Amino acid sequence: MGEPANDREKAMAAVEAMFTRYRILASQRPQDHIDFDREVMDNLKIVDAGLDGSVSFELYMSPNFSNLNDVMHGGAAGVIFDMATTSALCPVAQPGYWEFMGGVTRSLNISYLKAVPIRTKVLLSSRVVSVGKQMAMIRGVMTSLDGKITYCTVEHHKVNAPVLEHHKKVRVPWDDEFERQWEAKKKSKI
Structure with a gap:
């Protein structure tokens, strides 16, 4: 994503x-x-x-995500995208601003383009498009690992x-680093 290693490490830690x-x-x-979301949270690999x-x-499309046609159930895509796109807010979070689990979903609009085979791995990529005090919008895409097949897209x-x-x-170890960073920013503005 073209960022200095330290910035990437901070974002990944968040x-x-x-x-x-x-x-x-x-x-x-x-x-x-x-x-309901545990299968997703246990299996998303950053x-x-x-x-x-x-x-x-990356996410392994386990049989737990399937429908009777042995492809990903459309409802599973909703949970998968909800968790994956929400996490994109973590690197932009501030104290009292888009912290843990990034608020609640207002709308989740998924476009299904191609059936996702079960027992394959997919790549989920998300990006915050807009974030304000009360509202945020994130876009995401689910593709094959090589990016050649787009299975579905989302606007969250x-x-x-x-x-x-x-x-x-x-409390998790990141909390101390998160608080230190924001204290340092406040002091630097004085």
Whole structure:
């Protein structure tokens, strides 16, 4: 994505922090409770991220995402894109601004172009197009790993929402770095 290594590392760490916090919170649920998005969150593998609000993942299209035609179910695409595009907000987050899980979905518009075969890997690429205090829009695409086949695209609109109090209590190593960066920025403006 053409950014200096340090910027790329910061962006990747911001995205990874969302996944780490998600896993901690999921582990605190009763053992018989399985969240709708857990299959996606457990299997997205980060490939790249940028401070511009871009992120790419690989995802194995497991049979859990299939329909009776042995291709990805359209509803599965909604959950997959929701989680993958939301994570693009992590590198642009600030304290009180698009933090953990990036608010709530306002609309998720998916264009299905080609059936996604089960038991293949796909590449999901997302980029924040617009982000303000209350609204954000992210675009994403799901392709073959080599980029030659575009399976579907998405336009995802989000509304900023405060982080739930019990989510704030779960701290991950990124939180300390995140707070240090913002304290340094505030001091540099004085």
